[in-house]
Amino acid sequence: MRLARIVLTAAAITAAVSTAFAQETSPAVDPAAGLASWAKVYEVFSHPRCANCHVEDDRPRWSGPHYGATRVHAFNVQRGADGSGFGNPGLRCTTCHFATNSTVLHGPPGAESWHLAPPEMVWFGKSSAEICAQIKDPERNGGRTLDEVAVHVRDDGLVAWGWNPGPGREPAPGSAQATFEALSAWAAAGAPCP
Ligand code: HEC
């Protein structure tokens, strides 16, 4: 009888300790807050300044109010037979896209090393759920952890261009820093997808 009570008490203490431990080690996972953070990220990733370069086929897009109707890039511009995203020999992206924006309306925008994102990093025409699944998949996000995705958004030059897109083009919403923070908050909340 007495032994049984001691065993039960020990079991209760073990349970209490492991509950406290679990609360201490896993961050407060809050799916609603996570989804609100993801909504901010999606607003940026799906914006024309980002999605026009994140296509699954071989043609960069011209979309958004600055371009009128959505269409493929003029001049028969292609990803490039070598799959590099830098265009075909003879019509490389860098033939027209320099390190800085043209100051002329409808002149080529510019940033260092201008080229298309790999086709598996597709956002153009994709839903929030599809982009969310892609960005979490190391097979399709360049082998990045979510922290590395956030740092890429904060520090990469092509990403930065989205907030400095040259005359007449609407910048992506918010800022690189705000998107970095939204990605970090989303990851900390367990990276929920809609
Ligand atoms: C013959 C010149 C030329 C070449 C080559 C070229 N572009 Fe462009 N690109 C332009 C011009 C000009 C614009 C802007 C047109 C405008 O503002 O109406 C543009 C705009 C874009 C845009 C739209 C950006 C936005 O969201 O506002 C993307 C994306 C793009 N180019 C990607 C590429 C990629 C990737 C390559 C190489 C595979 C490439 N371009 C090759 C001339 C070129």
Ligand code: HEC
């Ligand atoms: C001029 C074309 C271009 C534009 C514009 C562009 N990107 Fe990218 N993006 C790339 C390329 C190229 C890569 C691949 C780089 C790598 O993996 O190292 C990439 C990769 C990424 C990645 C890595 C993970 C993944 O799965 O996509 C993120 C995140 C990203 N871009 C965010 C953005 C955001 C946010 C914007 C708009 C504010 C943007 N990009 C605009 C070309 C572009």
